[in-house]
Amino acid sequence: MDDLREKYLSAIAEAAEETALETLRVQAVGKKGEIKLKMRELGKMTPEERQVAGPKLNALKDEINSALAAKKSALADAALEERLRSEWLDVTLPGRGSARRGGTIHPVSQVTEEVTAIFADMGFAVAEGPQIESDWYNFDALNIPPHHPARQEHDTFFMHRAAEDERPPHVLRTHTSPVQIRAMQAQGAPIRVIAPGRVYRADYDQTHTPMFHQVEGLAIDRDISMAHLKWVLEEFCRAYFEVDKVELRFRASHFPFTEPSAEVDLRCSWQGGQLKVGEGDDWMEILGSGMVHPKVLQAGGIDPAEWQGFAFGLGIDRIAMLKYGIPDLRAFFDSDLRWLRHYGFSALDVPTVQGGLSR
């Protein structure tokens, strides 16, 4: 019986493929295999002989079966190894159809969303208005009567007016302020809105483009003061520039639609062309603001004896340039792919108050 054991174990060890193993299995432990045949002989033995030979044969059968299984799995492992070896690829090749490169969001859109997120947290909704605007909304309603010198300073674009049309020509809105009037007319008081959007002035040089972006802010209630305005702007600048503290300076100025009016300066430093907000000895003018003029409230259908509040306006492109270090305004509107990719934002970088505005 030891011969048998030796014969099969060595044959199994030497088998090179699964078919050979199967043949060995049939020969050894198959129905008519040598071991089975030997087992049949057990019946002819004496009980004593059977007591010895039976367990031995069973043990041999088990041993051969295990050897077969072990060898089978070893052969499968080897085959898989071989397949994997043959499947080697140069994975330094580029990914498939990495096709278009990542898309981008324009800084104007991104910054508009940043501004919106901050003001939304302070309870300001977003109001909108048309860009071709009547001169009443763009000027008269904002206390800029037809002969006011401020009209000349606006570099206004006028729309063509047909000869038989007696109305004054429409204008391309020169600021987002007309949205104040439309929002007040639509909602009444109290009201808190911002109005971001395109505005137009006939000016083109290093720092001016005939189209740019502003955001207007308006808050009207029974007791809103200029001190509230200052706080709101401080909070805005702190959140927008993502610093722990900012310092603003109000300077008396004049806008026809606010009274008192103030230009607002931000404490900052410029070092090596880099802006740092909240420190340093420089003051940078960033926006115009003031308490809404009673005539403007009236134009918006709000009683100035009962309501008061503030308004402000700032340049979106400008604060985008300041925050992200973008040098040239004109490039905003040139759609140079290199610029769009360099200064653009990822689609999933949605600015939020809780997640932060910028990466």
Add this chain to the structure above:
Amino acid sequence: MKFTLSWLKDHLETEASLEEITEALTDLGLEVEEVSNPAEMLGAFHLAKVTSAEKHPDADKLKVCQVETAAGPTQIVCGAPNAREGITVVLAKPGTYVPGIDITIQVGKIRGVESHGMMCSEREMELSEEHDGIIELPSGEVGQSFADWLAENDPAKIDPVIEIAITPNRPDALGVQGIARDLAARGLGTLKSRDVAPIQGSFPCPVSVSIDDDTLEQAPVFYGRLIRGVKNGPSPAWLQAALSAIGLRPISFLVDVTNFFTYDRARPLHVFDADKIHGGLRVHRAAGGESLTGLDEKDYTFTPGMTLISDDEGVESIAGVMGGLRTGCTDETVNVFVEAAYFDPIRTAETGRALKINSDARYRFERGIDPAWTPIGLDHATQMILDHAGGEASEVVIAGAVPDTDRAYRLDTDRVQSLVGMEIPAETQRATLSALGFRLEGDMAHVPSWRPDILGEADLVEEVARLASLTKLEGKPLPRPQSGVTRPVATPMQRREGAARRHLAALGYNECVTYSFVDEAAASHFGGGDAPRRLENPISRDLTHMRPSLLPGLLSAAARNQARGFHDLALFEVGPAFLGGEPEEQEIQATGLLVGGTGPRDPHGSRRPVDVFDAKADMEAVLAAIGAPAKTMILRDLPGWYHPGRAGRVGLGPKKTIAIFGELHPRTLEAFDVKGPAVAFTVLPAQVPFPRKTGATRPALQLHDLQSVERDFAFVVDADVPAADVAAAAAGADKALISEVTIFDAFSGEKAEAQMGAGKKSVAFAVRLQPTDKTLTEKEIEAVSEKIVAKVTKATGGALRS
């Protein structure tokens, strides 16, 4: 508005430093734009004395000077012809920056001789153009600062010049006195009185003056007087220096007097050479067509209604804007007629604008000068002329009357504090207004004649606030409108716009922001370019019409990028298009443009030219992102800028378009110089209906445990049958059982026709059957298949492909 510190101090008695003054000005709303302070720049220059000057051993024109300085004797090589022993000079020590030559002085050797500094000329220190030699001072001690020496001996040379920006509401600050008044009211000193005694003329004025009745509104008052026997010529040095310092060229004394009062008191005047006036002066409205050669030697022709001043010869002056050349004063003038008048701001502005004349007079008249000061201004000018040019003054001639500007507004001191958000005691508020020239009667504040901008209570608030200093304003938290968590504020349309934008970027498009105006040809190509959308005053020929579509801007951007060597482009814009020239004719569009290949070449062969189905897929993604219904129809009537056979209009009905997509027409690409292929789409977010808000709860999910079955079909149909019709017919065969129909193959063209016959194509689709109550038997599946075949055959005239 420019002025010098000393000019300011003629009106303001003050101990304040230059810095305190400029800070206060800015804070008061008189924003300082520039201060040039020569003393600062001269701080490093000190006096020294030349003790000996020998000829340089190796240079004829150079001298080796021994110079006594505060730090002891030193040697300096100098090329100035006047360098000689005994003179007191101005020394730049090594390390001093010399602005006139833009050099920092170093110790050096000049032709082998050491030199420890430089003795300067006036030009080298930018004090004047004088450069004939080095400065020789008549006095001064060695080591004394040159700035101090100038302050003592020639203060005009180091008089700081301040330039401020004047907002349109402050015509009073266009005169130095008005600026001084603000500073005095702020507490930076006291306003000096510079009144002159009224001057009685000694003879009747030979020049008569009249204002036409119909002109009194635009020229309410005219004062004038003759001064005979004057001696014109160069102005006294102080006047020349004052004018030069603020950039005005001294002309002759009589003219300089008018310029002086323009800046000193914001009071424009005019001087006529009386001997050149024929008959009296008449102020009248232009009839139209008159003309005049102005003092600037340019010819002007007038339109009806402009305010003119004429004599018997014709027009002699454009009221409030510019005088005429013929009657202007010259050095030979001996009899001068001085005009002080008041002209209406609006009319003056219109005239100046129409004639394109920007004069100091117009600038002031159009903002509104002090009408009450008209007669006083005339006396001031008369006094100055008599003092410096001699002569004898006539009596005053007057036409019209000084307009009454008296008005008063209520000062509500509580409201002021409520608006400003600062505690300003009522008494302080009243004192502020008084200091600014308001007359308080009870709580009514009477406005001074020089403040035409004060037109209501709100203006009083502004005056009090700016004098109290807004710099001192402390922020105060603005409570949220409701307590608790911030409420959402975005409108559904705003969210939709954002979703479209973010989705397009996620699809790999780069967002552009292009101008809202395009050139006429581009606008016309996209259905615009008409008169209502034309700008009356475009800034350039490329930007003349409001864009009817976002495509022209994106196509131009694509062309520019191709020119820079970028050929595969995915650009988009979300922004307004203008469907007409009225405010309400504006709509938001989201447009994507794909040009070139789908991406860079890669080893997997992924790159292929973009085609209409790329545009369609991305458009569908955007539509899904903004919540458009899945069920739409594709219509084939298209605007001309798309390929007529390779584009579609997505409708919710035949007239309700929500998007459009396709390959661009070859002519469109040609017009914009874009190399194709190029495909595009536009989604109209506002046209997609907003779903009725039904709350956040979703309907329950219906899942079926029974296995679904998929069967494929292929039909031969006429080539012009839309595949979508085939699929729709199949889907309609058994709506309860068929859960999905997917087209997976379309075979058309020459090879297809060869197999299936002319004008035929094959469309293959998979149908998914989803049983709900029991597993489908082969027989049941067979029955549905037959229904599908029958339905498709009937609907499309096609046949099951064998």
